[in-house]
Amino acid sequence: MNRMMKHYLFWPLCVLGALLLFNLLYSPDFFSIVLRDGHLYGSLIDILNFGAPLVLVAIGMTLVIATKGIDLSVGSIVAISGAIACLSISKGSDQSSLGLVMTAILSSLALSLVLGLWNGFLVAGAGIQPIIATLILMVAGRGIAQLVTSGQIITVDSSTYEYIGAGSLATLPFSIFIVTAMLIVALLLTRKTALGLFIESVGSNPTASRLTGIRSNMVIISVYIFCGLCAGIAGLLLSSNVSSADGNNAGLWYELDAILAVVIGGTSLNGGRFYLMGTVIGALIIQTLTTTIYMIGVPPEITLVVKSVVVLAVCLIQSETFRSTIMTRWKTRNYPGEKEVVRHVR
Amino acid sequence: MSDQDPILQMRGIHKRFPGVKALSNVDFRLFPGEVHALMGENGAGKSTLIKVLTGVYSIDEGTVDMEGSPISVTSPQESQTAGISTVYQEVNLCPNLTVAENIYIGREPRKFGRILWKEMNRNAAVLLKERLNLDIDVTLPLQYYSVAIQQLVAIARALNISAKVLILDEPTSSLDRNEVQQLFGIMRKLKSDGLAILFVTHFLDQVYEISDRITILRNGEFVGEYRVNELSRIDLVLKMIGKELNLLEELPQLSQEYKDSSGEVLLTASGLGRKGSIEPFDLTLHKGEVVGLAGLLGSGRTEVARLFFGADKPDQGGITSPGIEGGIHSPRDAIKRKIAFCSENRKAEGIIDDLTVRENIILALQASRGWFRTISRKRQDELADEYIQLMNINPPNPEHLIKNLSGGNQQKVLLARWLLTEPRLLILDEPTRGIDVGAKAEIQKLVLSLSRQGMSFLFISSELEEVLRVSDRIAVLRDRNKVKEISGEEMNPHEIMQAIAGG
Numbered sequence: 001m002n003r004m005m006k007h008y009l010f011w012p013l014c015v016l017g018a019l020l021l022f023n024l025l026y027s028p029d030f031f032s033i034v035l036r037d038g039h040l041y042g043s044l045i046d047i048l049n050f051g052a053p054l055v056l057v058a059i060g061m062t063l064v065i066a067t068k069g070i071d072l073s074v075g076s077i078v079a080i081s082g083a084i085a086c087l088s089i090s091k092g093s094d095q096s097s098l099g100l101v102m103t104a105i106l107s108s109l110a111l112s113l114v115l116g117l118w119n120g121f122l123v124a125g126a127g128i129q130p131i132i133a134t135l136i137l138m139v140a141g142r143g144i145a146q147l148v149t150s151g152q153i154i155t156v157d158s159s160t161y162e163y164i165g166a167g168s169l170a171t172l173p174f175s176i177f178i179v180t181a182m183l184i185v186a187l188l189l190t191r192k193t194a195l196g197l198f199i200e201s202v203g204s205n206p207t208a209s210r211l212t213g214i215r216s217n218m219v220i221i222s223v224y225i226f227c228g229l230c231a232g233i234a235g236l237l238l239s240s241n242v243s244s245a246d247g248n249n250a251g252l253w254y255e256l257d258a259i260l261a262v263v264i265g266g267t268s269l270n271g272g273r274f275y276l277m278g279t280v281i282g283a284l285i286i287q288t289l290t291t292t293i294y295m296i297g298v299p300p301e302i303t304l305v306v307k308s309v310v311v312l313a314v315c316l317i318q319s320e321t322f323r324s325t326i327m328t329r330w331k332t333r334n335y336p337g338e339k340e341v342v343r344h345v346r
Numbered sequence: 347m348s349d350q351d352p353i354l355q356m357r358g359i360h361k362r363f364p365g366v367k368a369l370s371n372v373d374f375r376l377f378p379g380e381v382h383a384l385m386g387e388n389g390a391g392k393s394t395l396i397k398v399l400t401g402v403y404s405i406d407e408g409t410v411d412m413e414g415s416p417i418s419v420t421s422p423q424e425s426q427t428a429g430i431s432t433v434y435q436e437v438n439l440c441p442n443l444t445v446a447e448n449i450y451i452g453r454e455p456r457k458f459g460r461i462l463w464k465e466m467n468r469n470a471a472v473l474l475k476e477r478l479n480l481d482i483d484v485t486l487p488l489q490y491y492s493v494a495i496q497q498l499v500a501i502a503r504a505l506n507i508s509a510k511v512l513i514l515d516e517p518t519s520s521l522d523r524n525e526v527q528q529l530f531g532i533m534r535k536l537k538s539d540g541l542a543i544l545f546v547t548h549f550l551d552q553v554y555e556i557s558d559r560i561t562i563l564r565n566g567e568f569v570g571e572y573r574v575n576e577l578s579r580i581d582l583v584l585k586m587i588g589k590e591l592n593l594l595e596e597l598p599q600l601s602q603e604y605k606d607s608s609g610e611v612l613l614t615a616s617g618l619g620r621k622g623s624i625e626p627f628d629l630t631l632h633k634g635e636v637v638g639l640a641g642l643l644g645s646g647r648t649e650v651a652r653l654f655f656g657a658d659k660p661d662q663g664g665i666t667s668p669g670i671e672g673g674i675h676s677p678r679d680a681i682k683r684k685i686a687f688c689s690e691n692r693k694a695e696g697i698i699d700d701l702t703v704r705e706n707i708i709l710a711l712q713a714s715r716g717w718f719r720t721i722s723r724k725r726q727d728e729l730a731d732e733y734i735q736l737m738n739i740n741p742p743n744p745e746h747l748i749k750n751l752s753g754g755n756q757q758k759v760l761l762a763r764w765l766l767t768e769p770r771l772l773i774l775d776e777p778t779r780g781i782d783v784g785a786k787a788e789i790q791k792l793v794l795s796l797s798r799q800g801m802s803f804l805f806i807s808s809e810l811e812e813v814l815r816v817s818d819r820i821a822v823l824r825d826r827n828k829v830k831e832i833s834g835e836e837m838n839p840h841e842i843m844q845a846i847a848g849g
Contacts (some may be wrong), residue, residue: 193717197705204700211657211695212763213681213713272700 008266011318012281015264019288026296040171043291051287052175053078053234057254058261058283059186059276060230063223065262067203068271069123069130071224074231074258076141077115078251081235083148084108086156086245095158104161109232115141116228120221138255145247155244165241175237182230186276189226196274199223203271257286264314285314351414353378353542354399354430354511359408361394361566368394372408372568374561376511376542381533383553383574384546386563387586387643387808392546395563396513399544400432401425412510431504435516439500441489446470448488449503474502477539478532494525498532505536512536513544518552519644520622530556548644549825550579550847564588579847583642587810609633612771612802613685615654617663624649626663627828629821631771636793636803638817640810640842646826647806648690651773654804655687656680681714686764688757690776690806696760697748704730704744706759711766733762738788754781761789765796772796773804778812790816810839824848 004010023030023043033042057074064071088104089095115137122133167174190196201209202216209216234254239245263269264285265278289310293303316322352375361369369391376382386392397403399410401419409416412428419425439448446467447454454461455469470484478498488496497517504512514533518526533543533556545557553560553574560577562569562585569585609632619626624646631637639647652658654665656674664673667683674680680687689695698706708726715721721729730744737758739751748759757777764772774793778786793803793816807813813820819833822845830845 192720194712194715194720195717197701197709197712198717200700201698201705201709204698205694208689208695208698211655211677211687211689212698212710213678214709215678215713 008275008278009281012265012278012285015314015317016281016285016288019285019292023288023292023295030295035171038171039168043295045173047284047287047291048176049173050291051284052173052179053237053251054254054257054261054287055179055280055283056182056230056234056237058258058265058279059183060223060227061255061258062262062265062267062274062276062279063186063190063199064130064227065203065259065267065269066199066271066274067220067223068206069220069223070134070259070269071119071227072131072134072255073115073119073137073141074227074234075251075254076138076145077112077228077231078235078238078254079145079245079247079249080115080141080148081108081112081232082239082245082250083145083154083235083247084111085161085236086154086239087148089156089158089161090154095156096160098160101158101160105164105236108236109229112228112232112235113225114228116225116231117221119228120224123224124217124220142247145250147247149245149247151247153244153246157243161240162243163240165237165239166243175241178233178237182233183276183280186226190274190276195219195222200272200274204273258283260311261286264318266318286311350377352376352411353413355411356395356399357409357411359395359398359410360406361391361398361403362406367566369398369566372563372566373571374568375571376544377559378510378540378542379537380558381537381543381545381556383557383560384544384563385553385560385582385586390563390586391566392563393515394566396432396515396544396546399425400430400513426507429510430513431507431509431511432513432515433497433500433504433517435519439488439496439503441496442487444485445474445482445488445491445499446484448499449473449484449506453507470502473506474498477505477536478502479535492525493520494522494528497521497529501532505541509541511542511544513546515546516548517545518547518549522622526552548642550582550642551825553582554579562586580843583843583847586642587808609635611668613654613665613667613683615663615665618653618660618665619662620649620653620658620660623658623826624653625827629828629831631802631804633770633802634797634800635819636797636805636817638813638820639804639806639823640813640820641823641846643808644826645823645846646828647823648775649826650821650823650828651687651775651804651806654680654771655685655773657687657689681710681767684768684770685773686710686767686769686771687773688760688764688775688777690779692753692756692760697756699747699749701748702745703734703739703748703751703759706748707733707744707762707766710763714767729766733766737762737792752781754785757781757789758785761792769801771802771804773806775806776808777805778807778809786812810842814839814842822846 030043033040033044057078061071061074085104085108088107089100092100094100119134119137122128122136123130163174164178165175169177190199198214198219201212201214202219206216235251238250261282262279264282265275265280267274267278289307293306298306354376356372356374359369359372372391372395374395384392384395394403398405399419401422401424404420410419411417417428419428440451443451449470450466455465456462467484474480474482474484478501480495480498482491482495488499501512517529521529537543547553557574559571559573560582561571562582564586611630612633613631615627615629617626617628627650639650641647649658653660654674656676656679659675666673670683674683698709704726707730708721712721727744733739734742734744739755739758748756751759761777777789790812793805797803805813805816814837819831820837820842821828822830822832822842824846829848832841832845
């Protein structure tokens with residue numbers, strides 16, 4: 001039991017389990033999944049589908065945070081990527097043509113890579129603190145997205161493009177496959193090459209890493225590029241799901257949800273060890289929470305409050321200090337004199 | 347001077363930290379109108395004594411008398427009220443505030459709650475002019491002035507708060523020669539004003555230039571108080587490191603035959619130097635040779651090592667190695683030339699806390715191979731097991747987090763990390779500091795056996811015996827200068843002591 005509690009996935013899984021249990025008790029048909037027209041429908045599928053962009057962004061964020069960095073610009077990259085893709089598709093004569101959609105996707109992904117490179121350059125090359133360096137793109141990027149869409153919502157009518165975010169493959173939403181693929185890429189990159197080791201090393205002790213001969217700048221730049229790419233793909237999923245791009249609101253506050261997912265998943269903001277699977281669970285917790293809040297009909301004006309209370313509870317459960325304080329209180333509850341004694345012994 | 351009563355007298359001071367006796371039965375006294383140097387090697391208890399005196403730490407046992415009456419210093423405020431002021435090594439002022447604001451911050455002259463800026467600026471200017479002979483614009487931000495001036499402003503602030511005892515904790519470490527002279531001029535003036543100055547420094551020359559009296563501490567114990575003109579430099583050094591010369595003479599020499607230095611040249615540093623850290627020096631390293639660097643703390647030993655590894659960039663001279671183009675500008679350059687470096691600062695520059703022993707061991711090898719030529723997990727386990735056994739690392743579990751290992755075992759992991767890269771030169775900066783006797787001997791033996799196999803070493807240690815025991819040749823450093831190179835028959839404690847003490 002004790003060893004199980006020490007496992008990094010223990011608390012995140014507990015929280016997710018508790019949320020699902022709550023749903024089971026509150027509305028038993030939460031778990032029902034039906035097959036209709038070759039598609040699976042149900043709340044669980046919805047959570048996976050709508051949670052896909054967040055999972056993607058959070059995976060990229062995990063690697064950035066592992067280097068003791070942070071990327072606030074992911075929400076803006078999400079918006080830009082969707083806007084660029086929709087803009088180029090909307091200008092085509094045959095919006096469903098595969099060539100046009102591919103060009104649109106590739107150009108928005110290429111731009112996401114460049115934006116990630118920009119962040120990485122500011123952090124590693126120019127030595128700006130990550131929170132400031134990425135704040136620049138967070139603000140400027142939102143502006144760029146609004147420029148691209150001219151402040152309007154661009155709608156597209158392309159069944160090909162729509163497939164990415166709303167289509168389904170083997171009865172499951174296609175977005176799940178994209179996310180799984182990116183998760184596997186991230187796992188392979190970090191666990192099958194030495195990149196993961198270098199990321200943890202740079203995040204844990206940059207000075208020692210430099211003296212060990214690790215090219216820390218290269219490592220840092222690559223994680224920001226990867227994070228940019230993840231956000232770009234998330235932007236495509238989001239805009240394709242609704243067949244439109246909204247420069248003002250797409251991906252708004254995504255960076256905060258993503259950071260939360262990473263932290264809930266067990267990766268420390270101090271850098272070092274990172275847990276990709278933990279992050280995935282963390283993102284799913286957040287998505288489940290959002291879905292639950294909508295489902296049980298919390299009045300819209302207090303949803304944010306409810307969400308933050310749950311998040312606070314999750315963070316407290318995960319805090320070692322908090323847990324040990326509670327445990328000490330609990331254990332010494334019957335012995336008012338004990339504290340006094342302990343103080344003297346110290 | 348001694349017919350006067352001491353202004354400050356500390357008797358029988360004890361201070362314990364969990365597991366360590368930082369100070370045991372230390373006496374210290376300070377007379378008005380003297381500069382008193384507090385000397386000791388690393389861990390001797392100098393900074394603890396200062397922190398006790400300034401109320402940062404509380405005293406476990408012992409008394410402090412100020413002008414004959416006992417005082418209690420349990421907080422920095424109390425210490426200041428009693429008349430003790432400190433200027434720390436790193437200037438702790440606010441660079442963005444003006445000079446006058448820095449001097450008067452927290453004690454601004456006020457009238458009905460309003461700060462009298464004009465009066466404050468005028469007072470500051472007068473204070474600096476009269477007490478420190480310093481004529482500067484006090485309304486400019488502090489950062490507009492050099493470190494030396496900032497140091498003087500810190501002194502002015504200390505004087506203004508209370509002016510009976512002034513503690514200067516390594517004030518000269520970031521000053522150049524002229525600035526040091528300027529500071530000394532002011533110290534002499536303050537001394538003649540009757541101020542008692544406690545001066546901490548690592549520079550022997552400066553001690554002999556400015557001080558009247560010296561108190562020596564060693565391992566938290568009081569060694570003695572001496573008048574400067576009654577204590578020779580060599581005696582001072584011997585008392586600091588706590589060895590008698592004749593005892594040192596009888597050292598068992600581990601490396602029996604001195605290797606002649608005519609072997610293949612590995613690296614040549616010519617005119618290598620870096621302003622503010624080490625004066626230009628020449629040093630040639632040969633294949634299979636152990637070159638020791640001897641000198642007191644702060645003499646520039648680590649700085650030499652860092653230049654050789656490319657951890658610091660030199661601003662003059664360079665390193666050449668026969669048959670290889672280009673110099674060494676970064677640790678990666680050095681690693682490419684098969685140079686490895688174990689820093690003295692194990693925690694900050696050596697181990698990667700969050701990683702396991704296995705990961706720490708393979709890290710340098712993996713870094714030199716790049717991301718994609720991964721060492722397979724099986725091979726990693728083999729290597730980790732092999733080196734855990736070879737180096738006798740305890741606990742012998744490669745999946746243990748390195749932060750949970752003892753200092754000695756962490757050091758062995760770091761050695762393993764570099765040995766895995768098969769270096770031609772291994773730079774060891776204090777490899778045996780803070781580790782137990784057994785591990786120490788193991789590391790020394792390892793150095794000798796590897797050097798017989800052709801590996802070269804640059805070996806730095808504060809312990810002279812150790813340097814003597816393993817080195818084929820010793821370069822002696824003093825006050826950031828390489829002063830002598832000693833080899834062969836000349837390599838005896840007396841010669842080295844003489845060179846370390848100088849003068």
